[in-house]
Amino acid sequence: MKIYIKVSYIFFCILSCKENNHHINHSEIDQLKSSEDVQSLIRKTDSTFSNYEVKRIKDFRREDFLCKENIALADQLDVSQSFYKTDFDNNGFTDLLVIGDKNNCLGMNNESCSYSPIVLLNFGNRKYALKDISQGFDDYYVPRIKKVNNKNLLEINKSVVKDWEKKTFGEPSKQTLEFKEGEFVEYNSNDKNYIPVQKIEFSTSGCYGTCPVFQLSIDQNRNAHFIAEHFNFSENMESWSENIEGKFHAVIDEKQYENLIGTLQYIDFPNLKDNYAVDWTDDQTVILKITYAGNKVKVIQDYGAQGTYGLKSIYKKLFELRKNQKWKKDEGFN
Template structure:
């Protein structure tokens, strides 16, 4: 028995030592200038990025004392933080800065692969946003809620706990549900611009219908616009990821309607039939109702071009 315990302890210690040896260039970065230079190397568009602490952002009429006060109370006093958000053993980097306006980026690190930028701030006009890292993986994300433009509701400081799962940050769920999802339907509208307009449905046997209406551009084929009606059987891994994510976000308990507080954007309608005919329908103007929904939409958008449609 003692020998077995010793073997287990050695195995655990070996794993911890191995994780500590997964060193990358992020681990050697220690100054704001080094972080800023690193981001500038990730693409010519990012040469405009300027690293800043929350307290360094200015309002139109001077110092942003209000946001600074909240940041101080949360002890968010630096412009960058290191953590391993996806638990792969490599150090990721959360960075606060000015990229045309206030932005929070997370540089996801997968070792030898190029760093991948994940934008944590996904709404416009949201300068007072505060990321606080706990347990080296969860981000306590504080932000001011944005009532609809015609609502009399007042904005208030709100918190979400975000975790990196399913390829993106989503709201943390300590007790995911398991619903019997029978059918998924997703419809998008046009916007003031070139937003893709399409309909896609998937049943429990992975049979899918895709109706490409406007601006469905397949960049992998030289920016070819796809139009028409198509059918396919969804790849099992893609299907399972989508269903698992929907269960993880506990979709029946999400709001029925979401909306950003600006105009001329796109609306999506997500309809999920589950548990012997129950229906949950979510209308989302701006399509960023929650982080989990944002990821669901991304997976559904990807299905337009990563399946064998006929």
């Protein structure tokens, strides 16, 4: 009788372990032990990160009071490692949150000014994607993993300057992000938020350089019009012409359209600000106009296109539509 009970107990344990781990898929990330291991994987994954250096926040040494305050904030939040493991996209594979230095610019005294935490997403079979989670140039913050309602979220903690002359700080700001529809966006606990979208209109200005200048509109039946003005097909400054590059129409791919609308609804666009702006010059302005819920209109003007994580995700999707749809030239479109 005792033997039967013992065998039954062992069988139950094995069954329970299988049930508890049936969503866990092992990959090479699970074997990574050191900063050097993680660094090697990142450099192999994306050639633009060939100089990426994985290191702890406290190892960034700059004569910069923002950098020093960021080190103090990391200390306070107990973010002491150079990388952390979790599953951000809930696909059963272990992802990485990595602190590091892209080493692609120099500040004073030849100090690196490219503090660049990233997320490495793992899709299995050695397929990865790198996500830059910085909002802008020289953006200091402390990222860490946060668990909410069984979701692995990304928390961004940032020191807030109270007085620039005195170099004093107020309470740090905090943003919680969820990986949604291919990008990190501000977490919305009401993830069943439904806002009927009738039409999306998007336009961009020029910048000091070759920023694409275009207009794009999409109606609720996925019918789209694209006016390519400048630098949509070439970044060669010599190709500049007063003439626009063309007018096109297409029906947007259903999956990509639903992805775009789903993100808009999730970020609760009617409650976003009407104006955003970065604190540098010579950048591009984008204007997003959304007609929704019985002809209500929301217009967002964003100098630098960095307004929120959610808006950055929307802008990226709209920029990509220029290249990933079956556009037909329409000389008659006004």
